Amino acid sequence: MGRQTQKLILSSRKSTIRTTITKTVVLQRFIVSLALAIGTALLVILTSFQSSAILVTSSSSSPPPLKPHPLPPTLTQWQDSTNSGDYFSQVSSTQVGSLVWSQFPVRVYVESPQAVNSKLAEEWVKTVVQAVQEWSVYLPLAIVEQPKDADITIVRKTPPLQTSPNSKILRARSAQTTYEVYVSKNNLLSHCFTILLSPSQTGQYLLAATRHEFGHALGIWGHSPLPTDALYFSQVRNSPSISPRDVNTLKRVYEQPTSLGWSLTSVSTLQQEN
Numbered sequence: 001m002g003r004q005t006q007k008l009i010l011s012s013r014k015s016t017i018r019t020t021i022t023k024t025v026v027l028q029r030f031i032v033s034l035a036l037a038i039g040t041a042l043l044v045i046l047t048s049f050q051s052s053a054i055l056v057t058s059s060s061s062s063p064p065p066l067k068p069h070p071l072p073p074t075l076t077q078w079q080d081s082t083n084s085g086d087y088f089s090q091v092s093s094t095q096v097g098s099l100v101w102s103q104f105p106v107r108v109y110v111e112s113p114q115a116v117n118s119k120l121a122e123e124w125v126k127t128v129v130q131a132v133q134e135w136s137v138y139l140p141l142a143i144v145e146q147p148k149d150a151d152i153t154i155v156r157k158t159p160p161l162q163t164s165p166n167s168k169i170l171r172a173r174s175a176q177t178t179y180e181v182y183v184s185k186n187n188l189l190s191h192c193f194t195i196l197l198s199p200s201q202t203g204q205y206l207l208a209a210t211r212h213e214f215g216h217a218l219g220i221w222g223h224s225p226l227p228t229d230a231l232y233f234s235q236v237r238n239s240p241s242i243s244p245r246d247v248n249t250l251k252r253v254y255e256q257p258t259s260l261g262w263s264l265t266s267v268s269t270l271q272q273e274n
């Protein structure tokens, strides 16, 4: 499972934040920008897990300390009667801690594809929403109509080519999930996810790819070594549904400390100086 540095995105999709960032770039405040990617290879059956993170902070402020949020009731209620364990040891920690959501429902925007006929577009959205709804049993989710309202955005678009960790060969991926961290207008350290799904995926493949990538966007930042889990590192022909091990892992992720969803008090102090 190779990892390599990929890219830094010092930007934010959210217009309210863009203002913050523009002002913030002048050193005085805490800026954080992270861009991470988990890709699934299309040409090679084995997929690569790639991640990179660059955290930019100013000297006058620091990210909120790592603290766990209360476990969402949907996960408190979850009991695995099969005792099938988890793959939490495969989940990467990030510089902001666990990639958990703390405000529910998590808002999901599914972009309707533009370059295809309306029937195909409708079918695509339906399949993607179906995979998202499978996860809503475990965490409250809501489909939103406007991209600006979204925490997680899903787009039908070919992910950029990437080089594999041990060679210079560029290869295509069938999906890519990235996240960015920003400071919200109420001073909470926040994050948002973007999932790109290759137009080559349809039917069961699209359903499986969405289910897998959405698991990353809910905070499972790693892969299972078992092909019976939705977060298995490779794409398999008979793709599994969300397994007890997937949910056990999700629950452990949500028990971990994070800087996300907590406020940056020193930033608000600085803003009053303006």
Ligand SMILES: [Zn+2]
Pocket: 038, 039, 040, 212, 213, 216, 222, 223, 233
């Ligand atoms: Zn993955």
